[in-house]
Amino acid sequence: MEYIIRNVQILFGENLEVKNDHGVWIKNGEINKILPEDDCPNKLPSVDGNGGYLIPGLIDLHVHMMWDGSKDPVATLEEEGYEQMLIRAVSHCQNYINNGITTVRDIGSVDDIAIHVAKGIKRGLIKGPNLIASGRTLTMTGGHDPFWARFVDGKAEALKGVREQVFKGAEVIKVSSTGGVYGRQEGEVVGNAELSMEEQQVICNEAHKFGLKVASHAIGRDGILNSIQAGIDTIEHGHFLDDDLVKLMEEKGTAWVPTLYIYKQIASLNEIPEYAKEKAQDIVEKHEKAFKEFFNKNILIGAGSDAGSPCTPHTSLMDEILLMYEFVPNIVEILKTATVNAGKILDRPVGQIQEGFKADLTLLKENPLEDLNHLKGVKQVYIGGKLVYSN
Secondary structure, X not given: OEEEEEEEEEEEOOXXXXXXXXXXXXXOOEEEEEEEHHHXXXXXXXXXXXXXXXXXXXXXXXXXXXXXXXXXXXXXXXXXXXXXXXXXXXXXXXXXXXXXXXXXXXXXXXXXXXXXXXXXXHOOOOOOOEEEEOOOEEEOOOOOOHHHEXXXXXXXXXXXXXXXXXXXXXXXXXXXXXXXXXXXOOOOOOOOXXXXXXXXXXXXXXXXXOOOEEEEEEOOHHHHHHHHHHOOOEEEEOOOOXXXXXXXXXXXXXXXXXXXXXXXXXXXXXXXXXXXXXXXXXXXXXXXXXXXXXXXXXXXEOOOOOEOOOOOOOOOHHHHHHHHHHHOOOHHXXXXXXXXXXXXXXXXXXXXXXXXXXXXXXXXXXXXXXXXXXXXXXXXXEEOOEEEEEO
């Protein structure tokens, strides 16, 4: 499969610079070359982009594919059986493609559903984005989100938990290092540390042996510190980040996926379960403050929507991006959180239009660097060089 996309404005490279009068030569699912229009070989088939803006396919680093995004997804989960949850997860896949999102990272699913969906996409059984799935979360007994947890207590169980998920086909490992806001009414506090630093260290060491990243649900300070010291790759949420923690993240190369939108939803909407709303209201302003204060530090920040969670449907990445921009109005740097930065966090050749990168591309009608709302104007989507959506 070899062709050229012509007549497009390209958001090129790490800085998303607009490159005019160039074509993108696609070969074997990758970006082979980016050439001036006059140098593009005429012998190859071509696609006319009609003057649109070609951007890297968007990346959502934090979703829960089998949750429904209703006011209380756990209640839905309790009503549905395994088969219905699996069907729901499959049905959400097309939504991501239609919105120009070509890679998603699912970090938490009942019965490893997301791993099965990811395998189905890879085998061509169903259409969907590149799905990087953790399956079950490694959690202390009774810890955060027990409904999709693999309980681990102590180093030996932590080691076995990682190996089990690797055996099942997980491509990322998820841990809960603190309590959470939503999930269950009793038995957890956002500030409480759950998995210890030593348990997480075993998890990180073993996951890294297999080339897998580790993502940590971490809201309270003690749990964040445990995760950073253990060698976690991404802090998810991170409400109680402070100067000392961020400095340690800079030293260790730890990335941050803030997921701002979901906590604003939980804190502000009346239909959310009251226990979750109260907890979110206590910390949502702290979250905003941390994002504004630490956005320009030397840490990679990636966009994650937490889609599937309360009143956060598939997809909600645009809501996350627009809220980030509301807090930090730097349009290029915010767009990079869902493209360039996200690709670096995943350590995969995605998120940039550069030679050697995977041909995951989204064609827009208008320039998103003028208005991020233009990300909604999706004309075409390519995954691995294959056209998977056309409007």
